[in-house]
Amino acid sequence: MIRLSIQARQALARLTLPVLIVASFAVMLLGKADVLLAERARTALADGLAPIYAVLAPPLGRFHDTVTEVVSLWDMREENARLRDENEKLRRWQTIALALDAENQRLKASLRWIPDPEASFVTARVVADAGGVYAKAVLLSVGPNHGIRKGEIAVDERGLVGRVTEVGARTARVLLITDLNSRIPVTLETSRAHAILIGTNGARPRLLYWPEGVVPQEGERIVTSAEANAFPANLPIGSVHYTGAGAPEVEPAAMLQKLEVVRVFDYGLTGVTAPEPAARPTPGRH
């Protein structure tokens, strides 16, 4: 170690903080100049941490389940009655749905309908929130050789969750439909009018740009549209809900607040995927 006089050492110690603050501006410039650098560092960090979070997830999940169970024990009677009602209603809907499905098949057969290609999917556990304060995203823990690519579509058992935006060696980041940067072409189910679903970082994304002469109805179902070749048609997203100010928002069908397991579908769509740098192919796909 170099021996310095006490004065010199004190001066150096006093200089460290200003020098580092200048360095933080350099980091900002570097982050602006090379956007991929931060993304790669994040993916590498997430790859390293995901196994730890994956180990933590089941016990934490069990703890949550126990708490919910204790709470639900209190109002079991009421819940039972409600479920019996709901079951009856659903059984009526089931007969209608089966009849419609049979009719649909018959009509398709007489039209010589070309069936949509079957999509392959993988199921992955959500291990962490990957959004921070200013984004809405989740981190999926996927094994090595997972085959997930950017732009694939994440769905839970109820509806659309989001799109894969970053892929690491054993993690994938899914940008939720509620994120500020999320723009999704959608179809209003009854009027078949197109619109755009715009995330706001809030719980309910906004509905914008529907054609003149059509008004989204309260409770109307919203599904994806195949426009722009980013999503397959007719994935359920949610239902329209008007705010107090009269702006239509969409209540997501997916349980975005407590995602545990999602399925990631590969529909082979490349509509809006950001171009990959040629030197570095997406890991995991061979």
Add this chain to the structure above:
Amino acid sequence: MAYIDRRPGIRPRPTLGRHLDIAARAGFPACITILLMLLTQAPLGLAGQAALLPAVAFISVWFWSLFRPESFPPPFVFMIGVLLDLLGYLPPGAGVFTLLAVQSVALALRRDLASGGFARVWLVFGMVACAASVVIWLLAMLLDVRLLPPQAAMLMAVLSVAIYPVLAVPFASAHRSVANPEDA
């Protein structure tokens, strides 16, 4: 981080175990900060969990810069700033700058606050946390060139102030006991 013992008197023999003991006590603030930051990212399923990460970072930097700056040098603050940016999906540099600013305020006010009571330190931290949340918000907007709703910044500030005692009280007792190099 190097702890230099300047007290007069007779010392136990500087064996390897004793060196390790001193190093562990001196490194305690840094290790506990990184551990807590990683823990805030675990799947806890809390509402508003994302705001916990910057809150924990603010509190750690504030507390240890005030009470144990020799264990929390500026280069380490720079490092946890980078960790905050990466884990918290902030634009690179925003967290680094904000944490260094929090530390410079803490070091400047050190003489006044070290003798003051807990409530006074908490009150001043409240103001610093609000300012830091606004700085992160402004930097995030500036560096990403887009408008962001201010609710997240407010949540960050409120959460920082609210959980300050939850972290500062155990920190203070650790500062006096397990993390105290003079006890080695």
